[in-house]
Amino acid sequence: MLPPMSARDPTRLSASTTPYRPSTSFRSSTSTNPATPQSRFSTSAFSTPAGSLHQVDEPLIFEVGTRFFRAGFANESAPRCKIGITPEMYGRVGLKGRGGTRANRRTGEAAGPRIRNTGSEEWELWMNDLRLKDLGVVEDLMERVLREAYNKHLLIESKSKRLIIILPPLVPVALQNTLSQLLFLHFQPPTITYLSSPVLSCIAAGLRSALIVDVGWQETTITPIYELRPLTSFIKISSRGSKPLVECFGQLLWNTIKPDGDDESWWRIFNWAEVEDLLTRGGWCKSSADAREAARQRARKAFGLPAEKEGEEEYDEEGEYIRKTSADLRAQRRRETIEAAVVDVTFKTPLLDQRATNIQLPFEAMSVPLEYAFFLPSWTKVQSFKTEEYIPVPSPEDLMEGCQGRVEYEDESDYTLPYLVFLALLHCPVDVRAACIPRIVITGGASNIPGLKSRILGDVKDLVEERGGWNMVKPRNLKGDERRRELVEKKPKKVEVEMLQSEKDDLRIKYAKIGGVAPGTIRGVETMGAWAGGSILSGARIKGAVEVEREKFLMIKLHEIMPPAVQLRRP
Amino acid sequence: MSSPFPYIHISCPCNEERPQLMAVDSARPISPTKSPTKRDPSVGLPDPQTPVQRRGLQPAVSFGTTASSNGEDDENLEEDDEENNFDPRDPRAAFSLFPIENLLYCEDCHQIRCPRCVQDEIVCWYCPSCLFEVPSSTVKSDGNRCTRNCYLCPICTALLVVVPASHSNSGTANDTPIGPFNLFCSHCHWTTSDLQPPIQLEKPTSISAQLAKLSAPPQDAEFTRLKQHYAQQLGNAQEDFANSPAALTRLMGLYAGLGTGGAGRKGRGVKKLEMKEVDRPREIAEERELDVVERLAKLGLDASERTSYDTSGIAWKLTRRPPATNTKQRIAQPHEPRFLQELKPVAVLLRTKRSKRCRACRHILVKPESKVQTTRFRIRLVALNYIPSLGIKRLDPSITLISLIPHKTHRFLLTVTNPLFDPISVSLLTPRFTPGTEYPSRVTILCPEFEVGANTDVWDDALMSTKPAIPAMTTGGAGTPRAGDGRLETVYEQKRNYTSVVIEVVPPEIPDSRETRIRDDRLLEIPIFVRVEFEAEVDRDDDDASGALSKPSSLNISSSAGAGGAASSASSAAGNPLARERVEYSYWCVVGIGRVGEPVEGVVASEPNTPVRTPVGTPVKAPRTPGVAKTPLRSVRS
Known part of the structure; x- marks a missing residue:
């Protein structure tokens, strides 16, 4: 009775599924020690290998995402x-x-099926806000997708194979229910195991x-995993994901070519797929240093200062000539290339005057939507590529200390990604944080964009430096503190600083020797990716603790569903 | 652009079962192991009188009363209309509507079966390119792909051919070409030498083996590394002892009791060894990512124009080829490469021949021959041979389907063709106003109940002229009786196995909502509920004698003789005329008539059914082609 019920709760399930253990189970050890799956010699190692050669029960692995469905066999590196x-x-x-019943603006002909929000609906399997989506449609569509798969x-019969389904960490329970029902009724696998994708x-x-x-389509989810357990109560979510990214890019492009007075939405002009495709092909992300520099230039502009030239910084404050290392030179060359x-961008724009619109953009423009979508405050107004500044110059008030226009004052659902990572780490228990800081894994569709x-990570580093460590309380006046410290404390001599530095280096070298990184x-x-993880896991013949069985589920x-009267009529 | 109208889609009845899917299926044998042939008598639908109620479809009941009272008093049905009609605009409707060609028919359930309510069973696997049958044992290990020489271009998915890399010896044809060889796409001129590093084959045959040797993706290495790591950690696989160094270190660690990660575990003894993370996990390196960016910037996005030379030395200027893969190309490859230069030729995906079973009664609906080369079927129960097919055409050739005139009565001819060898009686029911839109059109079927003759042999008609004809049969449709007000009260035309009735459509005036609204209100789709009744031979399951008689005949027929099989069963039924039963089934279909156009001055909404005097009295052959429809509409009014 219990397994199917608990299976509907993804977080609970994944928590209870995680004590992975060999199929030759060691119940006693896992119950006494809830920490980790234990490694040990199993009896199978001494038995004949015939049993493992006879791989009858290899499951199928499905990964269900908002935009993509992946399916494949265990023990393979790719779906x-x-x-x-x-x-x-x-x-x-x-x-x-x-x-479709979507009307083409010009001809009035059908252009696609129903659309509600920004047109992204027709590219998604579901949305997190299920109030807007008919679950029946999700089921129908899912059925179509599964049948194709x-x-x-x-090319196998669905009845024979066990299923492992990888779901995003915060999938709606109703959806999971629908999925189970659909699978068990139409495809009839013997069992389904649900696994949580962060693990x-x-x-x-x-x-x-x-x-x-996980920089996903609808949202970014940050899950701390400790000893293969997802800490579900420390999950952080931000609405910044690939979808807003494409939306930003579409809006930027539309702002660029928009005739005056046309207030059409961008997604009725462009095709979502085209915009997204361009972004996945050419999108890139500025490095942390470059972005900081650009922000600084914007700030200078806000105060009416002239932009600084790159070449001016060849001398540091003390007038010493900074020798450029080869890495610096490479970076310089790279910057020039970029x-x-x-x-050259060509878009089909059947609703405008010309069938296709050709725009020539500087390569730098391809990094701008990422800034908007992931790094700038959510209220930043999306500009166009026509103007000189792709990102609006802030007003001087915005740059003052304590103004509202800073990442910390965002809506909780709109935090920028670096800040969200910082928060997630900050709110973790100390031990977990210590384990997680050197192990930040960025995955999800948008993480393929080079540089992101x-x-x-670079921005998180900066943030930590700025905040002065992992302190819940934000230091208000670092400068003042420093000055006070100068007055109160004895300044360490230069030699001491160097020694401290070398001690740190020693630590680093020591950790590097044993193959780790220094804490912090x-x-x-x-x-x-999660799919490969599932493949490894099931390939090692580790069974989930909870399997949803077909017969039980249906019962x-x-x-x-059925009232007792109907029940009686069953044969 | 040719007009897509009119079209007719049939809604599979499984659509209605869907909302209460569980409830319906519970009564059926859920597991395939449980009695596949025996059906629950209360649900299994041999009872022809209650199929509609069983499926909880109220409209049929309400329409049934209308039909019995000859459709005169349809005024009081308007409320019911709103409730239970099939709405073609519902998002779920798209998943249950199919052209009739895509549907099957279960003879035992007397029910239409769509691809969703059949169960597939694989008969054989084969490569669609070389038609080689792949045994089932190797399908999976081959990755469901052809392992011979069939490869597809990763860019345009055309078939690749093997060409020698050097063009020197192309003069003589009988020369055996000398390697190295390239794979070459004759459509987009992609070759494997475009790759980085270029792939060149030694031999023109057994490409798969050579490719596997040449290009192993780095992801695979990483995957194996991880897999080995976990296998070693779990210590449950034979890799543990096969890889002796790894095992040795682990054993050493075991006895030394030194787990590097295991702080605080020392007291517990040596048995429990903490699971470690993989040695030196791949780190995210800024440098690597920025290199990719630089590469992107260098290559430009769409600006790379290249020339390549074919064997004759003519320069082919290729169209702009972006350096980065697009989504389609990327997801076709296992590891989603970013650049075109990393794309690998894709082996052809195998295909299957599948037999299909009815989900409810487990009877086979489609069974292809297992030989790959033949396209014949041993069993094929397609719906075209069982359910009457509907067709619609304009009665008035001046109607432009893509812009119907608001407030004007458009008359169409709805033809019901009977594929069966029994005469059927059909009742067509449609909501008075098309549902699901704010601007409903008024629809009237002038003669909703009629008979359609049997699909007898054409020769039967000629030879047995003494055969008792169907009473309602009128010849040629010339003498169409007409009521006083000019409306057609009876069928328009009735021939051997089809009957045509007139359907009147009055579209409303629809404001131009293209700017503001998303839904296409101007699309005019009419849902029609079709109910068919006929007398057929007794169900085989009930009567074993007749089943033994007719089953082999229907099993052995090939696809082309599907109609012939039905003929034989009909004749066998004719042999003992007592063993006949009344069969009834019903389904919704959606007729896509056209689109409502701009209002035309002069045609106003004076009354619901404006009797426009179109030349309906003379039965013109309404041409299907929309070419005639180019006549200006103004000539029609007058």
């Missing part, structure tokens, strides 16, 4: 198929234009504790 949700999938079979890509991302990174930053590069991962070092770790569901 066999990835199916993206497109508007065509919402349409009718056999109808050109697929039965089974019949076109996996698997952690496994696929080769870690046991990590801070998983500045000179140009991007290191930018987030912010470090990012690459992951192979309980039937009791729920």
Whole structure:
């Protein structure tokens, strides 16, 4: 009775699923020691290998996301198929234009199915706000997707295989219920195991504790994992994800080519797929240092100061010539390449005067939507590529200490990514934080955009430095403190500073020797993604503690749904 | 652009079951192991009188009364209309509407079966390119892909061909070409030498083996590393002892009791060894990411124009080829490469031949021949052979389907063709106003109940002229009786196995909401509820004798002879005329008539059914082609 019920709660399930253990189970050890799955010799190691050669019971692994569905077999490094949700999938079979009722602005012809928000709905399987979505439609669409996966890509019969389904950390329970029901009724797998994607991302990174930053489509979720347990009460969410990213880019492009007085929404002019595709192909993210520099230039402009030239900084304050290292020179060269590069963009714009619009953008423009979507305060007004400044120059008041326009004063659901990472770490218990700081894993669709991962990490580093460590209370006046300290404390001599430095270096070298990092070092770790994690996990024949069994599920569901009178008529 | 109108889609009845999916399915055998052939008598639908009620479909009941009272008093039904009608604009409707060609029919359930309510079983696997059948044992290990020489271009998905890398010896045809070889796409001129590093094959055959040797993605190495790590940590696999160094270190650690991560575990003894994380996990490096950015910037996004040379030396200027992969190309590859230069040729995905079973009664609906080369079917119960197909055409050739005139009565001819060898009686029911929109159109079917003749052989008609004809049969449709007010009260035309009735549509005036609204209010789709009744032979499950008689005949027929099989069963039924029963089924279908256009001056909403005197009296053959429809509309009014 219990497993199916608890299975509907993803957070609870994943918590109870995590004590992974070999299928030759050691119940006593896991119950006495709730910390970790224990490694040990299993009896199977001494038995004949025939049992493991005979891999009958290898499950299928499905990863269900908002935009993509991935499916494949265990023990493979990549899913066999990835199916993206497109508007065509919402349409009718056999109808050109697929039965859409969305009107083309110019011709009045159907242009696609129903759309509500910014047109992204037709590219999504579900949205987190289920009030706006008919779960029946989700079920229908899911069925279509699953059928395609089974019949076109996996080419096996659905009844034979166990399923492992990887779900995002905060998937609505109603959705999971729908999914189970659909699967059990139509595809009839014997059992389903639900796993939570952050844990698997952690496994696929080769870690046991990590801070998983999942930059997803609808939102960014940050889950601390400690010894392969998701700490669900410390999950942080921000509405900044890939969807707002595409929206920002679309808005920027539309602002660029918009004729005066046309207040059409961008998503009725452009095709979502085209905008998104361009972003995934050419989008990039400025490095932390560059972004800081750009912000500084904007601040200078706000106060009416002239922009500084790059070359001026060849001498430091004491007039010493700063010798450029080879890395600096490379960075310089890279900056020049990027500045000179140009991007030709062609969009189909059937609703405007010309069928296709061609814009030439500087390559730098491709990094601007990321700034808006992930790093700037949410109230920043989206500019266009026409103006000289792609990001608006703040007013001087905004730059004053304590003004409201800072990341800390955002809505709780709109925190910028670096600040959200900082907060997530800050709110963790100290031990968890210590384990997680050098193991930040950034995954999710948008994390493939080059530069984003290191930018987030770089910004977090800056933030920590600015805040003076992991202190819940924000130091208000660092400068004043410093001055006071100068007066009160004895300033350490230069030699001492150097010694301290060398001590730190010693520590670092010591940790580097044993293959770790010094505690407190912010470090990012690459992951192979949740799907690969699931593949590894099931490939190692580790069974989840909780499996949803078909017969049981249907029995309980039937009791729920059917009134007793109908029940009696069952044969 | 050719007009997509009119179209007719049929809603599979499983649509109505969906909301109460569990309730319905509970009564059915849920597991396939449980009695696949025996059906629950209360639900399994041999009872033809209550199929509609069983599915909880109220409109049929309400319409049933209308139909029995000859459709005269449809005024009092308006409230019911709002409630229970099939709404083609509902988002879920898109998933249950199919063209009739996509539907199957279960003879035992007397029910339409759509792709959603059948269960697939794989008969064989084959490569669609080389038509080689793949045994089921190797399908999975091959990655569901062809392991011979069938490869697809990763950019345009055309089939790749093997060409020698050097063009020197192209003069003589009988020369055996000398390697190295490239894979070449004759559509977009992509070759494997574009890759970085370029892939060149030694031999023109067994490409898969060579490719596997040449290009192992780094992700695979990482994956194996992780897998080995976990296997070692868990100590449950044979890798543990196969990889002796790793095992040795682990054993050493075990006895030394030194788990590096295990602080505070020392007191517990050596048995419990803390699971470690992988040695040197891949770190996120800013430098690496910025290199990618630089590469992107250098290559430009769309600006790379290249030239390549084909074998004859003519320069082919290629269209702009972006250096970065687009979404489609990326997700077709296992590891989602970012640059085109990293794309690998894609082996052709295998296909399957599948037989299909009815989900409710487990009878086979489609069974293809297991040989790959044949396209024949052993069993194929397509809906076209069982349910009457509807067709719609303009009665008045001047109607432009893509811009129907508001307030004008448009007359269409709805033709019901009977594929069965029994005469059927059809009742068509439609809501008075099209549902699901703020601007409903008024729809009237002038003769909602009629008979359609049997689909007898054409020769039967000619030879057995003495055969008792259907009473309502009128010849040629010329003598169409007309009521006093000019409305057609009876069928318009009735021929051997089809009957045509007139359907009148009065579209409303719809304001131009294109700027503000998203939904296309101007699309005019009419839901029609079709109910078919006929007398057929007794269900085989009930009568074993007749089942033994007719089953082999229907099992052995091939696809082309599907109609013939039905004929034989009909004749066998004719042999013992007592064993007949009344079969009834019903379904919704949606007729996409067209789009409502701008209002035309002069045609106003004077009364609901403006009797416009179009030349309906003379039965013109309404042409299907919209070319005739280009005649200006103004000539019609007058």
